[in-house]
Amino acid sequence: MNKVCVLGAGSTNYGKLKEDIIEIALTASVEAIKSAGISPKDIGAGYISNVFGIADKQVHMAPVIMSNLGISHVPGLTIESACGSGSVMFREAYANVAAGFYDCVLAVGVEKVTHTGTAQSTTLFSYCSDFFYEGGNGASFPGLFASIARYYMTKYKADEEDLAYVAVKNHDNGLLNPKAHMRKRITIQDVINSPVVASPLKLLDCCPFSDGASAVILCNEEFAKKSNRPYIEVIGSGRGGSPASVQGREDISTIPSTVIAAKQAYKMAGITPEDVDFAEVHDCFTIAEIIDVEDLGFFPKGKAAKEIREGATSRKGRIPINPSGGLKSKGHPIGATGIGQVAEVYDQLTGKAGERTINDAKIALTHNFGATGASAAVHLFKKVE
Numbered sequence: 001m002n003k004v005c006v007l008g009a010g011s012t013n014y015g016k017l018k019e020d021i022i023e024i025a026l027t028a029s030v031e032a033i034k035s036a037g038i039s040p041k042d043i044g045a046g047y048i049s050n051v052f053g054i055a056d057k058q059v060h061m062a063p064v065i066m067s068n069l070g071i072s073h074v075p076g077l078t079i080e081s082a083c084g085s086g087s088v089m090f091r092e093a094y095a096n097v098a099a100g101f102y103d104c105v106l107a108v109g110v111e112k113v114t115h116t117g118t119a120q121s122t123t124l125f126s127y128c129s130d131f132f133y134e135g136g137n138g139a140s141f142p143g144l145f146a147s148i149a150r151y152y153m154t155k156y157k158a159d160e161e162d163l164a165y166v167a168v169k170n171h172d173n174g175l176l177n178p179k180a181h182m183r184k185r186i187t188i189q190d191v192i193n194s195p196v197v198a199s200p201l202k203l204l205d206c207c208p209f210s211d212g213a214s215a216v217i218l219c220n221e222e223f224a225k226k227s228n229r230p231y232i233e234v235i236g237s238g239r240g241g242s243p244a245s246v247q248g249r250e251d252i253s254t255i256p257s258t259v260i261a262a263k264q265a266y267k268m269a270g271i272t273p274e275d276v277d278f279a280e281v282h283d284c285f286t287i288a289e290i291i292d293v294e295d296l297g298f299f300p301k302g303k304a305a306k307e308i309r310e311g312a313t314s315r316k317g318r319i320p321i322n323p324s325g326g327l328k329s330k331g332h333p334i335g336a337t338g339i340g341q342v343a344e345v346y347d348q349l350t351g352k353a354g355e356r357t358i359n360d361a362k363i364a365l366t367h368n369f370g371a372t373g374a375s376a377a378v379h380l381f382k383k384v385e
């Protein structure tokens with residue numbers, strides 16, 4: 001396999017956007033192309049991740065994006081894997097460059113849903129669950145993650161304040177990210193006092209519905225070296241699956257797809273969780289981040305809540321988690337999220353993350369899952385000096 005590098009990255013603001021879905025995708029793509037110092041004619045293939053293009057009247061998005069970039073002859077592929085679409089798509093782009101099919105590809109994730117309103121977005125998102133057992137019986141994602149939170153809190157004697165620490169830390173990080181959706185400092189009491197969405201989860205335990213796009217340029221090492229631009233190397237890639245419905249799992253205090261994907265990625269990179277300097281993880285709800293950091297091997301099972309309270313995951317902590325603000329504060333445009341995480345890692349490891357830079361970071365991890373973790377991907381990246 002060829003070594004694969006990330007040579008450039010771009011993102012729109014995340015939030016409620018007025019532009020149409022193609023314009024949003026193109027804005028991020030053009031920024032990534034410029035950041036890589038390439039021209040569209042260097043792109044051998046386009047990979048697009050998106051879930052609800054239909055909500056903005058555009059499916060079969062890849063040819064539209066390629067045509068607007070002036071490279072209509074270039075093949076494109078749209079990939080859907082619910083909230084994990086971006087990382088699953090990144091894996092396909094990675095695999096195709098590693099296999100030598102292309103020297104350089106564009107990977108762009110995009111979503112636009114906020115114009116449909118909370119009720120309609122909640123209905124649409126429920127189609128990403130195992131609809132026969134879950135969405136079809138009225139279970140929304142806040143409801144499903146509330147069940148997971150109750151189980152975890154009972155098993156490990158965690159409480160609602162433990163969840164709130166995740167939200168406060170991620171909002172604090174998001175304040176330093178000019179592109180974040182929810183840029184607002186919050187306190188533990190703000191979280192505890194915010195309206196209940198699905199007990200024990202409250203408004204400030206939930207990620208918002210967001211619009212936005214992120215794009216990165218992947219290429220082989222020779223292409224990256226010739227560019228004379230900063231780049232990072234992909235050193236590990238893993239994917240895993242879990243029973244689609246929450247009720248189909250033996251123990252819902254863990255997400256099997258994360259554990260499987262992480263093991264593969266660490267093995268491929270030849271490293272352990274101790275070698276990772278920071279991570280962007282899937283914190284769609286505060287409980288998810290607590291479970292993620294245990295499943296990724298950063299903390300033993302049942303111990304993360306205490307570590308998070310003591311600051312282990314803050315920007316200056318032992319293992320900073322979600323310096324971008326995460327899904328909670330940066331936002332969660334579901335098709336874009338996994339690529340947005342890679343864009344954050346690229347910015348961090350190439351000195352472009354400004355005030356939120358994690359000092360001396362050399363190795364970073366991204367983790368992104370679909371639905372309640374039915375699908376997941378984990379990637380590892382190394383700074384190139």
Ligand SMILES: CC(C)(COP(=O)(O)OP(=O)(O)OC[C@H]1O[C@@H](n2cnc3c(N)ncnc32)[C@H](O)[C@@H]1OP(=O)(O)O)[C@@H](O)C(=O)NCCC(=O)NCCS
Nearest residue numbers: 083118125141142182197203204206207208209284332371
């Ligand atoms: C949490 C949720 C129910 C809130 O929806 P809502 O009640 O319609 O919220 P609104 O959009 O009317 O916003 C109300 C206020 O709360 C704020 N807000 C909304 N969602 C927020 C969030 N997740 N975090 C922080 N603040 C939020 C808004 O900015 C707004 O503030 P303002 O009154 O000062 O302008 C909704 O965002 C949600 O369901 N999120 C989860 C999405 C999801 O399931 N994603 C998939 C994950 S697997």
